[in-house]
Amino acid sequence: MVHEWALAEAIADYLQGLMRREGREGFRRAVIRLGTLQSIDREVLRFSLTEVLKYRGVAVEELVFRDEEAVFRCRRCGATWTLKDLDIGDDVREAMHFIPEVIHSYFKCPKCGSRDFEVVRGRGVYIEEAVFK
Numbered sequence: 294m295v296h297e298w299a300l301a302e303a304i305a306d307y308l309q310g311l312m313r314r315e316g317r318e319g320f321r322r323a324v325i326r327l328g329t330l331q332s333i334d335r336e337v338l339r340f341s342l343t344e345v346l347k348y349r350g351v352a353v354e355e356l357v358f359r360d361e362e363a364v365f366r367c368r369r370c371g372a373t374w375t376l377k378d379l380d381i382g383d384d385v386r387e388a389m390h391f392i393p394e395v396i397h398s399y400f401k402c403p404k405c406g407s408r409d410f411e412v413v414r415g416r417g418v419y420i421e422e423a424v425f426k
């Protein structure tokens with residue numbers, strides 16, 4: 294809960310700053326990307342962001358949330374892959390969503406078998422698009 298509210302404040306800060314800088318009335322649409330390895334409750338975030346924006350007087354007609362797919366890169370051979378490339382069950386996906394740290398114990402590089410890999414995408418949260426009214 295705390296995490297989502299803090300995130301909502303940060304997103305609202307950005308949108309408010311942008312709106313003031315450009316001297317606009319508000320936004321028609323804002324698109325927010327959420328990394329699939331982030332343990333964010335989307336509905337809680339939507340609710341808190343809506344509240345924070347209202348409180349700050351930043352009008353956003355449409356709030357869109359999209360997934361940013363996780364991408365991994367092997368430190369040994371340099372191969373990159375996504376979760377779709379691996380044969381993993383939904384229960385594991387769910388576990389990874391809540392505890393990103395478990396990824397190293399669940400899988401390894403599909404090319405060379407190394408467990409020494411890094412997450413290159415899928416942990417971030419960013420505003421992909423903000424369209425003024």
Ligand SMILES: [Zn+2]
Nearest residue numbers: 367370402405
């Ligand atoms: Zn590898």
